[in-house]
Amino acid sequence: QTDPDGATHQKIYDEQGRLIAEKDPLGAVTEYQYNESGLLTALIPPQDEPTYYSYLDGHVRKIRRGMAQWYYERNAQGDITRQTDPDGHITRYTYNPQGKITLIQHPDDSYHKLTWNSLGQLTGERLPDGNQRQYAYDVQGRKTTQQEPDGALTHYKWDAAGRLSQITLPGGKTRAWSYNAYGKVTAERDERGHITRYEYADHLHLVSRRINPDGSQLNYRYDNARLLLTGIENEHNEHYQLDYHPNGLLRQEIGFDGSKTAYAYDLNGHLLEKTEYPDTLSGDTPPLKTAYQRDSAGRLLVKTLPDGSEITYTYDSLGRLTEVDDGKWPLAYEYDLQDRLITEHQGWATLRYRYDALGQLSHCTLPDGNGLDYLYHPGGALKAINLNGQRLTGHRFEHGREIMRQQGSVLSEYHYDEQQRLKEHRVHPLDRNGEVSGHYHYRRSYQYDANSNLRLLTDSRKGQKSYAYDPLDRLTEVLGNANNVEHFAHDPAGNLLAQSYNGQGRSYGKIKGNRLLMQGDCHFDYDAYGNLLRERRGAGQRLVRHYRYDSQHRLIGITLPDGSDVAYRYDAFGRRIAKDMDGKTTQFLWQGDRLIAENIYQKGVKGWPLYRSYVYEPGTFKPMALLKGHGTTNEVYYYQLDHLGTPQELTDSGGKIVWSAYYRAYGNIVKFDINEISNPLRFQGQYYDEESGLHYNRHRYYNPNTGRYLTPDPIKLAGGLNSYQYVPNPTGWVDPLGLSSCPNAGKPSSGLENPEQNVHNNKSEISAPTAGSINWKGFSQGKLQPHYKKHVLDQHEFGKITQAEYLKQAKDFAKQEGKFNEVAIGNIIIKHDVLTGRVFVGHLKLREIRTFYKDDGRDSDALKSAIDFAKGL
Structure with missing residues (x-):
């Protein structure tokens, strides 16, 4: 595969059509090894230690990377019932007949209990700290209320097309949204009644103008072919200009004050x-x-x-x-x-x-x-x-x-x-x-x-x-x-x-x-x-x-x-x-x-x-x-x-x-x-x-x-x-x-992102390691196979890629550094990239990827939807 910038990706497959090696545009080779059943047994990166996978009855039993080893025990359906981390700490899991997790017992003897209705919807949870949260849904499966541990209720109202139209907060204040025929937000009314309006470029469905409650305006321009943001006009009619390389990475930007910054990348897209x-x-x-x-x-x-x-x-x-x-x-x-x-x-x-x-x-x-x-x-x-x-x-x-x-x-x-x-x-x-x-x-x-x-x-x-x-x-x-x-x-x-x-x-x-x-x-x-x-x-x-x-x-x-x-x-x-x-x-x-x-x-x-x-x-x-x-x-x-x-x-x-x-x-x-x-x-x-x-x-x-x-x-x-x-x-x-x-305190959101946040630019720098930060490295495929079928084979979100390639993209995104929305809920961690719509959901203790997909824009709040999904895992 040759990218618009001339970068060439090479892939080698065995006789069974399995990806066994791939060479990136700079010549680095990643190898994949399989057992007789076609299951991945080793992922060998160009320089780092390999990750090895052992199986029992077709399910991962052990993961080894360096000196660290994770062990898994499963029930007859393949669900993990016991996980032992490299330090010997044990987490246990219990499931209902439908395969929904109902109990998580942590190494400190605290537990998280989840309750489901007959439709597979999460209706309640008892959190490890003893607090309880309740949920209710309408006949179409959309959440209508959420009750917090202190009894506070948040109500959700949806329009006929299934879009979030109003949130009523505890205390009775409301925030509301209006949409056009394509599902894009055209107006947002805040709790004080102030309205922000959005207009869209013809045929692009991208925000072309934001009209603030005080009447001031922001205007946006795009590259019609690649749908990339090329210009911003601020409230003073000053301009911010953006230009891109053929692969979509930012070539240069000129600020409102006339300052210019240019970027050059290698064939792998690194700055x-x-x-x-x-x-x-x-x-x-x-x-x-x-x-x-x-x-x-x-x-x-x-x-x-x-x-x-x-x-x-x-x-x-x-x-x-x-x-x-x-x-x-x-x-x-x-x-x-x-x-x-x-x-x-x-x-x-x-x-x-x-x-x-x-x-x-x-x-x-x-x-x-x-x-x-x-x-x-x-x-x-x-x-x-x-x-x-x-x-x-x-x-x-x-x-x-x-x-x-x-x-x-x-x-x-x-x-x-x-x-x-x-x-x-x-x-x-x-x-x-x-x-x-x-x-x-x-x-x-x-x-x-x-x-x-x-x-x-x-x-x-x-x-x-x-x-x-x-x-x-x-x-x-x-x-x-x-x-x-x-x-x-x-x-x-x-x-x-x-x-x-x-x-x-x-x-x-x-x-x-x-x-x-x-x-x-x-x-x-x-x-x-x-x-x-x-x-x-x-x-x-x-x-x-x-x-x-x-x-x-x-x-x-x-x-x-x-x-x-x-x-x-x-x-x-x-x-x-x-x-x-x-x-x-x-x-x-x-x-x-x-x-x-x-x-x-x-x-x-x-x-x-x-x-x-x-x-x-x-x-x-x-x-x-x-x-x-x-x-x-x-x-x-x-x-x-x-x-x-x-x-x-x-x-x-x-x-x-x-x-x-x-x-x-x-x-x-x-x-x-x-x-x-x-x-x-x-x-x-x-x-x-x-x-x-x-x-x-x-x-x-x-x-x-x-x-x-x-x-x-x-x-x-x-x-x-x-x-x-x-x-x-x-x-x-x-x-x-x-x-x-x-x-200092979050507010409900429609999930509408500012266009300027969608500028695709790989210019992240290294940050100092921090004690207690989320470790995004070393995730295994977990229960990713049905999600490969859904998001790749059925919905074509990632193009024509193999299951091994889908796994690699998920693992690469998990450890990628940058400006992402990151949330941890117990052992479930979510990463959302507003630039590309990618969403990663993983289990921190099990080091398993639970799903990886691209948000198609239909969710009123992509990150919140991912969080709700994660609670059901």
Whole structure:
């Protein structure tokens, strides 16, 4: 097979028509071996360890890869009844006469029970944590109600064509959709009654115009032959242009500000070179070229940066990343039999991890030797965290939500509304016996509007604030106590044009290509790639702040108006590892993308004047505790957070408040009412730099005074149309990585994707391995055979491919890195690619693929449909 770009794929079959070898366009060969019954016994990739399959009565009995082995026992129908993982942990399964799974018994003795009706529809489930969920359907098999463990009901209404037309949320608010004759959404009405409309290009059934509730518009253009997005016109009539290679991969993109980036790929579609061109106003500024050298499996081996420096990557025989070396700050990783990260070396520091029988993180040894033990309730909810064998925090959950948390001598109570939004947080003192002592210390209560925007915040210590929004749910006003008032104005493209505090500072900014050029007396200058270069303010604009960047657009230094200077350094993944100022160096250590520790040292001074470690809620960027001091002699302080996960107070082990701050809406602190210790954490994923007033936000720097980032979004369209915007509104959204904002609480969706998210571009970079992350590698074919018949032979979703090729595509997609929707429900994991419509469903413990298909667009929410399907497995 020869692709449009000239890439040739070769396949070899045996006399029985079975695929036994295939050579990719670069010459790498993958081999397949079979037994006498035609069942796959070995999959031999070009470089990695083979995966071997053993059978009993035609069903997989054992899978072996490297030193890891999985064993399976089955019933007469071939359903797995017992699975043993490489560590010897056993999971058991029970089925009804129709083959539907009715009981899953986990290694920790928790269980998941599922109930089915005579039509094979899931009607109820008893979750491992003891909670129950119920479902009801209409005569056509469409779900009509879902009852949550706390009794909250969500109702679903469908039109005559089987399309979701309305959702009624707990509490009675509704969201509705209208469709055209081809099943495409033409209008979406939100809970406040605001309507977004969609128009489609003739004969293409692709969105050509989106009309927002405020009347602003976005327009889209396409390549009629390949149905690829070629142009976007934003609300300012500025244009974003896209051009493609013959194979559909992005050739170049030109942003709203005129910046151009070009991409070149190898014959396997892997990125080989990225060239960033300066904007048209920058004269002779040379382009920046980044080159990528890969092995036969497409894994990155050497990344050559525009300045000529190199980063090298090393893998083990199972394809796992083991070393990353940029010549300055080496990184190394070790794994267990199930490919889970167990040791992480960075510079001089090391973190170590252990896992329980369910694969949950059970222990972490911090760089200073302190040990954290994680204990869980049945079902996976956090029960407690111990620090060096002593209780650090205790947690109680109900209906899947945390309702109590003990932190030292204080007990927090959490209450929620019918949509599972935080309604109230109370902090109580505890006496010496651990009992609640008297009235609460303080409380915060939250009220929301129909669109889940924060409407009213009442804080017993800090007073009350009310919030108002425009038709696009953007924050327009905050009214607080003692005439503390904030006003905000936005342009149609989502840029924050003006903000005032108590009537001061309201001045509309000047915007071009989403770059803020001027606001008030401050003028902003940018370099050829859109990075903020200078801020000029004051009389005659004599107060100047200069910013410096490296060839990867990372901020490496700031010169302040007083002449002082600060420098920043980063590791190979772009994580900040040091800042230097006035002879003092602060070093930063990381756990994946989360800051785990920092220390300060000064030339000529023995020891570390300051060492801090941070403990987070598992799997989140919400801090729970600050450990001040190196080793076991540390002092413990506890974070009290708001509904977004922003620190509001720090309390010591006795319950005394030692840090408390008043914030403005976009994160800048108005004042500290208590400031006995230092706390640099702000919005989720943000670290406050005192020298500049900026917030370091992992991939970028955020300025709370303007509510914007200093540099464009490095993931471009994948992060949204406005590459400098922080979030749509700061009371309900966060951006822990500085890449793409996410709502603090999900909202129902029609599944209609923004066209700009469908740009097919293989430009993913390697991410740092993370403890407890989903392992997408090493899946077997499982029960894939009937799905091959359905999705390949009957529905022709993947063209004319063999069953082995279908299996390979599913396995390749499972381990592919990129921007995907990923969900884990117990042991069932779902991956959805909005670019291609591919959906993968697998069983995490069994390492089995349960299905692999392409969404045809008929589902109102493709990911949700996959989740519903997964619950029935």
